[in-house]
Amino acid sequence: MSLAMCERCNYQKILEKVGIKPTKHRLAVLQVLGIAAHPLTAQDVFDALKACRTINRVTVYRILESLVEGGVVDKISTGDRSFRYGLAPNENHPQHAHFYCRLCGLMACLPPESLPLPSRSPSSVMPGIVEKYEIRLDGVCHQCRLRHS
Structure with missing residues (x-):
């Protein structure tokens, strides 16, 4: 399965702008979030990625947290202890x-x-x-x- 990314976003430049190295796994996480119709759980992101690449669940959690800290991804509360993730507001979103x-x-x-x-x-x-x-x-x-x- 090939992941298409939001045609308006250049994830590599977005990461470089905030000083995060654009690794293949980080770019893949952003691609999954960029094509999603709604915010995703970390498990949703992991499931989408493992369908087309080898990646560790812990790696997905660490990437999501680093992207949240960098302001590239929003961590959205559901009111309980779970969270969803989506692209942070930018010129295209x-x-x-x-x-x-x-x-x-x-x-x-x-x-x-x-x-x-x-x-x-x-x-x-x-x-x-x-x-x-x-x-x-x-x-x-x-x-x-x-x-x-």
Whole structure:
């Protein structure tokens, strides 16, 4: 299986810009996240990669954490102890909110225009510098509503 990447993103340049060496495994993790329709768990990323290459689960976790620390990938909370991962906002991927289904665990990206985010930095009204913020709406997805009604 060959992984196609987001045609608008040059992952190698993105990594170089933040001082992270663009190894084949790091690039592959970004490719998986770049083509995903929604944020993925670390297990999802591992499963996608192991289908086409030899890679260790611990390596995937370490890569994800280094990409989060570098600001290339966002680590998105689900409200419990689990997380999802997605590309951090950049010129090709605008900041956006997420919807999380509390029943089935679905996490969906919401179109940026569906929930307008502040046009100015939240830092302007905060007592400190805001480095990251995420907006997550929790509820029950349409599929679960139909199943449970």
